[in-house]
Amino acid sequence: MLKRYLLAPGPTPVPPEVLLSMAMPMIHHRSPDFIPVLESARKGLQWLFQTKNDVLILSSSGTGGMVGSVNNFFNAGDKALVINGGKFGERWAKICQSYGLKVEEMAVEWGYTVKPADVEAKLKNDPDIKGVFVQAVETSTGVYHDIEGLGKAIKNFPNTLFIVDAISAIVAQDLKTDEWGVDIMVGGSQKGLMLPPGLAFVSVSDKAWKANEKSKLPRFYFNFKKERENLVKNQTNFSSPVTLIIGLNEAVKMLQNEGLENVFARHARLANATREAVKALGLSLYSKESPSNAVTAIEMPDGIDGQAVYKTLREKYGVTGAGGQDRAKGKIYRLAHLGYADTFDVIIGIAALEMTLKGMGANIELGKGVAKAQELLMQ
Amino acid sequence: MLKRYLLAPGPTPVPPEVLLSMAMPMIHHRSPDFIPVLESARKGLQWLFQTKNDVLILSSSGTGGMVGSVNNFFNAGDKALVINGGKFGERWAKICQSYGLKVEEMAVEWGYTVKPADVEAKLKNDPDIKGVFVQAVETSTGVYHDIEGLGKAIKNFPNTLFIVDAISAIVAQDLKTDEWGVDIMVGGSQKGLMLPPGLAFVSVSDKAWKANEKSKLPRFYFNFKKERENLVKNQTNFSSPVTLIIGLNEAVKMLQNEGLENVFARHARLANATREAVKALGLSLYSKESPSNAVTAIEMPDGIDGQAVYKTLREKYGVTGAGGQDRAKGKIYRLAHLGYADTFDVIIGIAALEMTLKGMGANIELGKGVAKAQELLMQ
Numbered sequence: 001m002l003k004r005y006l007l008a009p010g011p012t013p014v015p016p017e018v019l020l021s022m023a024m025p026m027i028h029h030r031s032p033d034f035i036p037v038l039e040s041a042r043k044g045l046q047w048l049f050q051t052k053n054d055v056l057i058l059s060s061s062g063t064g065g066m067v068g069s070v071n072n073f074f075n076a077g078d079k080a081l082v083i084n085g086g087k088f089g090e091r092w093a094k095i096c097q098s099y100g101l102k103v104e105e106m107a108v109e110w111g112y113t114v115k116p117a118d119v120e121a122k123l124k125n126d127p128d129i130k131g132v133f134v135q136a137v138e139t140s141t142g143v144y145h146d147i148e149g150l151g152k153a154i155k156n157f158p159n160t161l162f163i164v165d166a167i168s169a170i171v172a173q174d175l176k177t178d179e180w181g182v183d184i185m186v187g188g189s190q191k192g193l194m195l196p197p198g199l200a201f202v203s204v205s206d207k208a209w210k211a212n213e214k215s216k217l218p219r220f221y222f223n224f225k226k227e228r229e230n231l232v233k234n235q236t237n238f239s240s241p242v243t244l245i246i247g248l249n250e251a252v253k254m255l256q257n258e259g260l261e262n263v264f265a266r267h268a269r270l271a272n273a274t275r276e277a278v279k280a281l282g283l284s285l286y287s288k289e290s291p292s293n294a295v296t297a298i299e300m301p302d303g304i305d306g307q308a309v310y311k312t313l314r315e316k317y318g319v320t321g322a323g324g325q326d327r328a329k330g331k332i333y334r335l336a337h338l339g340y341a342d343t344f345d346v347i348i349g350i351a352a353l354e355m356t357l358k359g360m361g362a363n364i365e366l367g368k369g370v371a372k373a374q375e376l377l378m379q
Numbered sequence: 380m381l382k383r384y385l386l387a388p389g390p391t392p393v394p395p396e397v398l399l400s401m402a403m404p405m406i407h408h409r410s411p412d413f414i415p416v417l418e419s420a421r422k423g424l425q426w427l428f429q430t431k432n433d434v435l436i437l438s439s440s441g442t443g444g445m446v447g448s449v450n451n452f453f454n455a456g457d458k459a460l461v462i463n464g465g466k467f468g469e470r471w472a473k474i475c476q477s478y479g480l481k482v483e484e485m486a487v488e489w490g491y492t493v494k495p496a497d498v499e500a501k502l503k504n505d506p507d508i509k510g511v512f513v514q515a516v517e518t519s520t521g522v523y524h525d526i527e528g529l530g531k532a533i534k535n536f537p538n539t540l541f542i543v544d545a546i547s548a549i550v551a552q553d554l555k556t557d558e559w560g561v562d563i564m565v566g567g568s569q570k571g572l573m574l575p576p577g578l579a580f581v582s583v584s585d586k587a588w589k590a591n592e593k594s595k596l597p598r599f600y601f602n603f604k605k606e607r608e609n610l611v612k613n614q615t616n617f618s619s620p621v622t623l624i625i626g627l628n629e630a631v632k633m634l635q636n637e638g639l640e641n642v643f644a645r646h647a648r649l650a651n652a653t654r655e656a657v658k659a660l661g662l663s664l665y666s667k668e669s670p671s672n673a674v675t676a677i678e679m680p681d682g683i684d685g686q687a688v689y690k691t692l693r694e695k696y697g698v699t700g701a702g703g704q705d706r707a708k709g710k711i712y713r714l715a716h717l718g719y720a721d722t723f724d725v726i727i728g729i730a731a732l733e734m735t736l737k738g739m740g741a742n743i744e745l746g747k748g749v750a751k752a753q754e755l756l757m758q
Contacts, residue, residue, distance in 0.1 A: 001637050001645060003721040023402065258380045266380060317722065342382040343696065344727045351726045351749065355757045366753045370730060371746025378734045378745075 002318040007349045009139050009168055009295035009322055011190040011197055012339035018194060021250040022243045029240035038234040041245050044252030049185060049203045051177040056227045058200040059241040062167035062188030065200030067095055068222030069163050069184045073211045076100030078130040081122060083114045087140035087325045088165060092133040099217050110141045110328060111288045116149035123157050131161040136169030140325045142287040142297030144173055151180035161208055167191060172267040172294035172338050183208040189244060194251045194339040198244045267293040270337035270346050273376040277350045277369035286332045295336040301362045306330045309356055317352040343377045381697040386728045388518050388547055388674040388701055390569040390576055391718035397573055400629035401622045408619035417613040420624050423631035428564060428582045430556040435606045437579040438620040441546040441567030444579030446474055447601030448542050448563045452590045455479030457509040460501060462493045466519035466704045467544060471512040478596050489520045489707060490667045495528035502536050510540040515548030519704045521666040521676030521713065523552060530559035540587055546570060551646040551673035551717050562587040568623060573630045573718040577623045646672040649716035649725050652755040656729045656748035665711045674715040680741045685709045688735055696731040722756045
């Protein structure tokens with residue numbers, strides 16, 4: 001017998017209330033039954049994305065939302081500035097390239113954040129740049145990029161769109177889409193929103209819709225204009241992922257009951273406890289700047305393989321976190337505190353990490369990280 | 380947002396596999412659909428109760444099984460020896476008295492166990508005693524009574540039945556019903572069996588069935604002879620609690636996959652870690668002898684009210700354990716490690732207790748109990 005705990009940065013645990021709502025019998029997405037469901041989801045997403053614009057709901061993984069954010073607003077040959085400070089920065093570059101955009105990468109060392117002033121300087125030198133692409137939380141390094149600062153830097157360039165992959169950030173970080181001038185913000189269901197994978201969300205500004213009129217890139221499945229035309233009639237362009245949208249409404253209801261400020265404060269509290277527990281154990285954070293409130297990336301001690309840590313946590317202790325990706329593979333272990341997460345998720349994650357590292361021969365004092373987390377989480 | 384954890388000595392958490400099995404559409408208990416369901420349950424219970432006799436399945440709480448264990452085997456005026464070392468020992472006495480039995484109580488100080496030699500001496504002095512009633516685990520004090528020793532002591536008295544309330548003990552303790560000469564063993568669904576409340580189980584020996592023939596106490600709902608007649612036809616006397624029996628089969632399947640020896644070893648391991656963690660914190664066990672593997676009763680430090688501890692654990696940390704009952708009320712707090720319980724249930728319980736006691740001003744070093752539990756649970 002081994003109880004299982006999901007502490008990965010997506011998918012995250014789905015609350016019982018949401019699971020139950022999704023277990024209700026199927027309704028038809030073109031019937032009147034579905035109208036209030038989608039209407040409620042639209043309103044909920046506007047609240048969560050802190051935007052007055054419609055938030056499109058796509059039946060896809062988060063990456064589908066990223067793809068649509070490229071092929072609906074640009075043209076082949078357009079210059080795109082991609083902030084690349086991790087695995088998902090790379091993904092923006094690959095998507096842009098696959099549609100023929102000219103990608104200029106602003107490389108950021110893994111574990112560090114982009115400086116808004118650098119982006120502003122770049123745009124001043126090259127006003128032809130049509131879009132700046134970034135992650136709010138770069139999941140592979142645990143870093144939160146300064147979306148507010150970037151928004152301010154980009155706002156003054158009328159021909160440049162600001163596109164944010166907030167898939168891992170939504171719910172964990174306070175993202176003021178409209179106020180900060182984010183033109184396109186992409187979210188996904190399987191992270192802070194406490195749902196299974198299968199939904200992408202995209203908010204689109206007026207400025208972006210104007211760019212959409214001039215975009216000629218091929219698109220059929222991710223056709224945002226058609227999605228918007230359907231959305232105002234409380235429909236989606238193709239078969240609606242009914243179950244997930246019913247679950248979304250339940251999840252948003254839970255978040256609304258908690259209150260958005262409290263939701264952010266909870267994530268900040270859990271993230272802080274995790275980080276301080278890690279430091280108390282004598283370990284280092286992989287995020288050298290601006291660690292996110294969604295996931296904590298932890299450097300492994302010398303001689304300890306992060307992939308072996310991942311495996312032992314899963315197989316011996318039932319805890320599924322995440323290892324490192326790409327160049328961080330083997331070097332780090334990641335614990336999420338994202339979505340349906342509370343005090344004892346941090347305690348479980350830290351306790352299991354302590355036991356695993358100790359069992360692998362690392363110089364770890366059992367309970368020391370837990371005690372630090374307890375101290376902070378008591379407050 | 381507050382995640383909830385159930386660490387009470389019943390009801391206990393129900394595993395997802397069992398919940399899902401119980402969410403299947405209803406079947407009819409007098410239709411052929413139900414025959415294999417009940418047949419499987421019968422076999423599973425015989426395996427779990429370590430008996431060749433049929434184990435009756437009653438639609439009631441565990442107390443229903445206790446009542447039936449009195450009114451099916453005795454007569455008004457019969458002498459009953461009741462081992463009373465806690466709240467549930469008292470219950471045996473009350474049930475016997477309500478049916479007119481002459482109750483002789485063998486008082487055992489709360490937190491201590493009955494000595495089989497004392498029972499044997501009593502029976503030698505008074506061979507008229509028709510039944511000895513005891514708890515395997517006295518939930519109110521956390522003590523495990525020596526069922527094997529009592530069985531040996533009682534076995535030689537041909538007119539005396541040995542009746543064991545094993546409601547909190549089944550699954551947590553190795554109880555060899557037949558080998559140890561237990562005539563009537565009562566179980567319930569909501570403890571080690573990882574089910575919701577609603578089922579009682581009673582195994583009955585040949586010796587007890589002989590006594591049943593002479594028993595004239597009034598009975599209609601708990602009529603064991605009729606239950607047995609139905610059971611051999613894979614039926615129950617009245618409407619079968621179909622959903623719970625389907626869940627029972629799923630729960631037994633999980634226990635069989637784990638193996639009975641492993642199930643007992645897991646409970647012993649979790650109980651030991653809990654006890655040692657408690658001691659590492661400088662606290663005392665309320666069970667002065669033979670602490671059970673089902674639940675640990677912890678004495679509260681001077682000046683700390685156990686009921687306030689219960690309330691804070693629930694309301695601030697989402698952890699529902701149990702306070703003390705009756706004379707132990709306010710003096711103890713109880714953490715179960717029973718049924719669907721694993722390593723991190725112990726970690727959560729101890730961590731939450733540490734935080735609660737520390738927050739109430741007790742002299743507690745955060746993480747100290749957790750570290751001891753981690754050390755033991757790593758092995």
